[in-house]
Amino acid sequence: MSTGTAPADPVPLWPGQLVSLGDRDVFLRSARPGVPGDAGDFEPALCVHGLEGSSANWTDLMAELLPRMACEALDLPGFGYSPPPRGQRGYSITAQAGVVTKLIEQRYGGRPVHLIGNSLGGAVCVRVAAGRPGLIRTLTLLSPVLPDRWPDPSLFKFPLLCVPAVGHWLISRASQFSAEQRVAAIAAAVCYDSREIHPARLAGEVAEVKRRDTLGYADAALIASTRALIAERFSRTLWREAARIEAPTLVIFGSHDRLVDPRLAGRAARAFGGARVIVLPRTGHVAQMEHPATVAAEIRALGMRQQPARLTHV
Numbered sequence: 001m002s003t004g005t006a007p008a009d010p011v012p013l014w015p016g017q018l019v020s021l022g023d024r025d026v027f028l029r030s031a032r033p034g035v036p037g038d039a040g041d042f043e044p045a046l047c048v049h050g051l052e053g054s055s056a057n058w059t060d061l062m063a064e065l066l067p068r069m070a071c072e073a074l075d076l077p078g079f080g081y082s083p084p085p086r087g088q089r090g091y092s093i094t095a096q097a098g099v100v101t102k103l104i105e106q107r108y109g110g111r112p113v114h115l116i117g118n119s120l121g122g123a124v125c126v127r128v129a130a131g132r133p134g135l136i137r138t139l140t141l142l143s144p145v146l147p148d149r150w151p152d153p154s155l156f157k158f159p160l161l162c163v164p165a166v167g168h169w170l171i172s173r174a175s176q177f178s179a180e181q182r183v184a185a186i187a188a189a190v191c192y193d194s195r196e197i198h199p200a201r202l203a204g205e206v207a208e209v210k211r212r213d214t215l216g217y218a219d220a221a222l223i224a225s226t227r228a229l230i231a232e233r234f235s236r237t238l239w240r241e242a243a244r245i246e247a248p249t250l251v252i253f254g255s256h257d258r259l260v261d262p263r264l265a266g267r268a269a270r271a272f273g274g275a276r277v278i279v280l281p282r283t284g285h286v287a288q289m290e291h292p293a294t295v296a297a298e299i300r301a302l303g304m305r306q307q308p309a310r311l312t313h314v
Helices: 055-065 093-107 120-131 153-160 166-174 179-190 199-213 218-233 237-244 264-271 292-302
Strands: 016-020 025-030 043-048 069-074 113-118 136-142 249-254 276-280 310-313
Touching: 025 055, 025 093, 043 055, 043 093, 043 120, 055 069, 055 113, 055 292, 069 093, 093 113, 093 120, 093 218, 113 120, 113 292, 120 136, 120 218, 120 237, 136 292, 179 199, 237 264, 249 264, 249 292, 264 276, 276 292
Parallel strands: 043 069, 043 113, 113 136, 136 249, 249 276, 276 310
Antiparallel strands: 016 025, 025 069
């Protein structure tokens, strides 16, 4: 995705491969293929996508973070090119956090990483950072899904996905629309202005939707992950975990996010001790795709800041 004047040739998708974690494989894209996470002066960074997203969502941000950071992005189990977990519980926030934790331990030899998460991935990263502080160098959260007292009425359809039979019926209705129509609808929901999406990015998303339509578990992954998110939204656990996080933290909200209310920025500034909390203007739910250069600049500066929590409208 792009804002402003779209480049003629956007950054290609970074190469990836399946990585074994012993009991499962996950697909991992790397901006520095062949460079181990613990080699040289490179600072390892790991990106975690949101609901129905994939490692491809981080393409532009990973390019912006070079050369200082050796960025990688995984497909959570059941998404992108990662095989699904063995059971429905494998889609819970706790289970996904366990996968991220194990990947950091094995891939980087326990070396602390810059952990970056969006939406569902933000919730996962909160749990990882709270539970295993020694593995986290800095934490960046982009529109993280956190318990919200002001749910947007447009989100009420998501609990319906959790109702037996109803969820599959809703998805079957959506599948009657073309991949192009579905991608356009998603782009309109997650972006401030979907007209600024580069045509090559749209084409890539359409191809991915068509590929996932052939998988036997894509619908189940969406339904189970939605259930996990709904469960967390009605719990205070993530807010309690936020207060325990020790790593320097950056939390970014979008001023026009239709899925995560930017009014949560005030509570986040209070909950994440010492964090820098930003509300980006003209931004939707995927700041790393809409404004990758701005997000990258904030991440690079994160480790250098020592300040009390504050809320900033950029």
